[in-house]
Amino acid sequence: MSRLITVSNRVGVPTAGATRAGGLESALREALEAGGGIWFGWSGEVTPERSESPIMLKKGKVTFATVNLNPTDYQEYYLGYANRTLWPLLHSHLGLVEFHRSQLRGYIAVNEYLAKMLAPLIEPDDLIWVHDYHLIPLADELRKLGITNRIGFFLHTPLPPTDILVALPHHELIMRAFCAYDLIGLQTENGVRAFLDYIAREANGRLEFDGSLSAYGRLTRVIAFPIGIDTQGFVDMATRAMRTAETRKLRNSLDSRRLIVGVDRLDYSKGVRNRFEAIDELLSEWPEEAGHFTYLQISPPSRSDVESYQALRREVEGVLGHVNGKYSDVDWAPIRFVVRPVSRTALAGIFRSSRVGLVTPLRDGMNLVAKEYVASQDPEDPGVLVLSRFAGAAAELKTAVLVNPLDPSEIGAAIHQALKMGLNERRERWGLMMEVLRGNTIDDWSANFLKALKATRPLD
Numbered sequence: 001m002s003r004l005i006t007v008s009n010r011v012g013v014p015t016a017g018a019t020r021a022g023g024l025e026s027a028l029r030e031a032l033e034a035g036g037g038i039w040f041g042w043s044g045e046v047t048p049e050r051s052e053s054p055i056m057l058k059k060g061k062v063t064f065a066t067v068n069l070n071p072t073d074y075q076e077y078y079l080g081y082a083n084r085t086l087w088p089l090l091h092s093h094l095g096l097v098e099f100h101r102s103q104l105r106g107y108i109a110v111n112e113y114l115a116k117m118l119a120p121l122i123e124p125d126d127l128i129w130v131h132d133y134h135l136i137p138l139a140d141e142l143r144k145l146g147i148t149n150r151i152g153f154f155l156h157t158p159l160p161p162t163d164i165l166v167a168l169p170h171h172e173l174i175m176r177a178f179c180a181y182d183l184i185g186l187q188t189e190n191g192v193r194a195f196l197d198y199i200a201r202e203a204n205g206r207l208e209f210d211g212s213l214s215a216y217g218r219l220t221r222v223i224a225f226p227i228g229i230d231t232q233g234f235v236d237m238a239t240r241a242m243r244t245a246e247t248r249k250l251r252n253s254l255d256s257r258r259l260i261v262g263v264d265r266l267d268y269s270k271g272v273r274n275r276f277e278a279i280d281e282l283l284s285e286w287p288e289e290a291g292h293f294t295y296l297q298i299s300p301p302s303r304s305d306v307e308s309y310q311a312l313r314r315e316v317e318g319v320l321g322h323v324n325g326k327y328s329d330v331d332w333a334p335i336r337f338v339v340r341p342v343s344r345t346a347l348a349g350i351f352r353s354s355r356v357g358l359v360t361p362l363r364d365g366m367n368l369v370a371k372e373y374v375a376s377q378d379p380e381d382p383g384v385l386v387l388s389r390f391a392g393a394a395a396e397l398k399t400a401v402l403v404n405p406l407d408p409s410e411i412g413a414a415i416h417q418a419l420k421m422g423l424n425e426r427r428e429r430w431g432l433m434m435e436v437l438r439g440n441t442i443d444d445w446s447a448n449f450l451k452a453l454k455a456t457r458p459l460d
């Protein structure tokens with residue numbers, strides 16, 4: 001049985017006292033534990049000098065191998081090219097894309113460094129699975145070092161259409177790097193179409209009869225593997241959470257008002273500002289709703305070293321103040337904004353206590369919160385998911401109330417529809433979404449990807 005090596009920008013090294021890992025982290029760990037293997041990547045530490053060799057930590061059948069970055073790497077690779085150039089581009093926010101050649105060079109240099117650190121750990125039969133936009137050039141760098149193993153890649157973000165991709169200076173360098181993988185996994189069929197369109201129009205590549213594609217003198221495959229969640233795990237966690245003091249405290253504070261909930265890293269791709277504006281629209285169109293709901297938005301800060309994220313926080317807090325100021329009374333405010341992260345169990349309890357789950361990103365590769373919200377519901381009295389049509393999850397969760405996240409009045413009307421929705425309709429919509437979640441769990445996702453990777457041709 002081949003060993004698995006997973007590679008991601010950050011490694012989920014288990015630490016004493018850490019709260020339960022996120023869905024992706026546990027799925028990758030489970031896939032690794034099945035056959036034994038290595039999880040390799042950045043430690044999260046920035047030190048004056050790069051590492052000379054990885055720090056290895058063995059837990060059961062899994063070895064965690066991590067390396068440090070130096071301050072220039074952190075600036076150019078992580079804060080720079082990954083999060084100021086690629087992240088906004090992949091989410092179609094062209095106005096936020098910054099480009100500096102030095103950062104592109106830093107991005108490639110860190111991938112080269114990571115490849116050098118990883119290569120000595122690789123054995124001939126190992127399968128290598130690389131994750132996300134930070135590491136697109138990794139396979140190319142490993143190939144330069146003579147690594148011929150099968151290497152797969154999964155992109156967690158969306159892949160935008162060709163007309164947006166070509167706005168990236170040196171886009172052919174990135175797309176060529178993709179083609180050094182034997183298998184490229186994307187979240188949706190839309191992403192696959194975008195990839196194939198680019199390959200046909202910009203790279204003069206072609207689709208082979210067996211579904212593989214050749215471009216830049218390389219042969220690869222692009223397939224959609226929509227990521228899932230630990231569905232049963234969430235069902236159990238949400239049921240348990242209803243008995244915790246934390247959930248009871250929240251429910252008591254609601255004073256029988258219906259709860260609307262949103263949970264997102266504070267990121268401009270998540271569309272939180274438009275959600276706050278939607279509450280304004282809701283209350284101006286249906287003033288009788290005032291005092292009858294509480295909207296709880298949980299937004300732990302992320303990437304706060306990047307200016308656009310600092311600006312976002314100021315902007316969102318400005319709109320929040322405006323809406324709360326306009327509608328609050330002495331005993332009620334429409335929006336509660338929490339920037340402290342909360343535990344996963346508490347999240348499941350909050351989801352299950354709510355009437356409406358508001359998930360309206362402007363763009364999202366998948367959006368796991370949408371799936372976690374659905375899995376957490378009480379089958380007898382489920383809440384309603386209001387979901388952006390531009391989240392990857394919308395391709396699967398078709399019976400959510402789908403909205404255009406750019407239009408606050410459409411979101412406001414959808415919230416109103418959700419608050420008014422009868423029990424039968426809520427059950428019917430929820431039941432269909434739950435079937436989807438049971439049919440495609442996080443374990444199915446990793447098993448399907450690895451099966452397809454194993455089926456690619458061994459290199460000679």
Ligand code: GDG
Nearest residue numbers: 022156227264265300341342343344364365366367368369
């Ligand atoms: C990327 C892609 C794709 C959030 N706040 C708290 C918390 N969370 C958890 C959620 C969920 C995860 O973080 C966020 O996942 P999402 O999928 O919603 O979004 P991204 O972080 O942008 O993830 C996305 C994903 O990768 C996987 O492929 O779906 O499209 O952008 O699990 O529950 N967890 C806790 N406290 C919080 O305050 N414990």
